[in-house]
Amino acid sequence: MKDKQIEKLIKAEEQRQKKVINLIPSENYVSKDVLLAIGSIFDNKYAEGYPRARYYGGQTNTDKLEELCQERALKLFKLPKGPPGGWAVNVQPLSGSPANLAVYVALAPVGSKIMGLPLSSGGHLTHGQKVSFTGKVWTQVPIVLDPKTELVDYKKMKEDAAREKPAVIVVGFTAYPRVVDFRKCREAADACGAYLMVDMSHFAGLVAGGAYPSPFEYADVVTSTTHKTLRGPRGALIFSKRDERGIDKKIDRAIFPGLQGGPHMGQIAGIAVALKEDASPAFKKYAKQVVKNARALAAELAKLGWRIISGGTDSHLVLMDTWMGGKGISGKEAEALLEKNGIICNKNTIPGETRSPFDPSGIRLGTPAETTRGRKEKDFISIARRIDKILRGKK
Ligand SMILES: Cc1ncc(COP(=O)(O)O)c(C=O)c1O
Structure with a gap:
């Protein structure tokens, strides 16, 4: 150097x-391969837009790369592509915080409420904490922990959701050691017509390896960083259910042109490498x-x-x-x-x-x-x- x-x-x-x-x-x-991919010449390329709908020429390889990364992400979590009844994935978020912001931009009208776990109880800043932009544009309805068990109080969650009517309920935390009961979270979302968003940033690798319950059966949207238990480079994924509500399209528009410009293609190359590694039997053993x-x-x-x-x-x-x-x-x-x-x-x-x-x-x-x-x-x-x-x- x-x-x-x-x-x-x-x-x-x-x-x-x-x-x-x-x-x-x-x-x-x-892994070394992930580092090689993120440090590759893909970093030189501008690719604003999405595969086959870009704002710059020269996308022969970037289109293939982004589609491969999407394919690997869906396969890792055993998600059919659809539609209908399938899933879409956006692999462009620059990191976990912009990914979460993009979901709210897409699904929660400005000034509406987001239900999330406060930071002091193990939630993330982007779950509507006042010091985060997510807490300035939207108002947090707190998810409450039972003081005795220190676990989510699902009964109260459902009651509070029914009363406060948040547009989005976000679960999946930063300092919460236990499994989340996604079925009960779905019930809370259904009690008020909210979207259920699971932020699996912390435990995504465990879900991939079969060592933690999967949220996909119950969630409308699932976000994840790629650099924690997934063992990839810094970045994020947003999975969304493909149905008549058009969540996937809204989220794509929220990422680009809503919040971001050109995707970091080197980073996407690294994420694709990590997702393949995560599908291996060795990774399953690792997660357990x-x-x-x-x-x-x-x-x-x-x-x-x-x-x-x-x-x-x-x-x-x-x-x-x-x-x-x-x-x-x-x-x-x-x-x-x-x-x-x-x-x-x-x-x-x-x-x-x-x-x-x-x-x-x-x-x-x-x-x-x-x-x-x-x-x-x-x-x-x-x-x-x-x-x-x-x-x-x-x-
Ligand atoms: C649950 C959760 N969501 C989102 C994020 C934000 O990710 P990033 O630091 O990549 O913006 C974190 C980071 O620690 C997190 O724990």
Whole structure:
């Protein structure tokens, strides 16, 4: 590389990534092929529009690439193309946040309501949080957790939906360790005529690998980032049901020309590579191991006396109370202590949060990245013991 300053930073980051134990649930390590594809000459090409309907010439290869990526996305989640009764997928969203915004732009009139889980309970900013644009244009109707179980209160969700009549109900969270009951979410959507949108960003790879329930039977729209458990490059997908409501067409228009210009074709090449890898038997094994590892991590931490939110996990992530469980370590302090000792995680709010999002009461731990590196249950038991020792010793 001619640019030595950047080369030095890339090498330093490579070393950092190799050295640490990465427990950030939204991160992963992509294959060399994915990196090759995103760094390919597809990045040179402008391709505004969609296959066979572009605003620039020279699309022989980009059209084939985008259609192949769409095909692989539908196949991975066993979705028929239709119509009618099938699914469409838009592979152009630049990332998860613009993907979610595009769905609201397409389906929720400006000023209407979106029902979503607040950030402090494990939702994502783009689920209508006030500091996000999604909370300024639309008003969030909160999904409420049962304070005892720390799980979604589906009965209340349905009652609140029937009363508040949100245009869209968005489920699928950023710090919620348990499976979501998509059938009950559908009932809430039907109670008020809302679209049911599932944001499976966090658990999409687990769905692909058969290690988490699939939302497709119940949802109208499913969004997902491609860079978390799906183990692809940064990007996103929007799946939509193809029927007389024309959701897919509305979403395509919301992405382009509504919110974006030219798609990042190099990124789409990388996503296509990852989607093929995700369809392999090895990936199925990986997804199941991710969940087994998270369960082992949660169980060992609980054994060591830490309060685990909802008592455990069904997924790739564990939420741990470092403050209210009587330990008196804030999430920020815990994150810093662990980083000093080579373990990377992130501070996180926990249900019923009493502190601030900048210095909350817990940490979020995840297993996808270290499972990619081949770690198994016994490794996560030792990681739990290390975490315990570091936090108790406040080293
Ligand atoms: C559930 C969920 N949706 C959307 C996003 C946004 O994705 P991005 O950071 O790619 O914009 C995230 C990111 O963490 C997420 O957890």
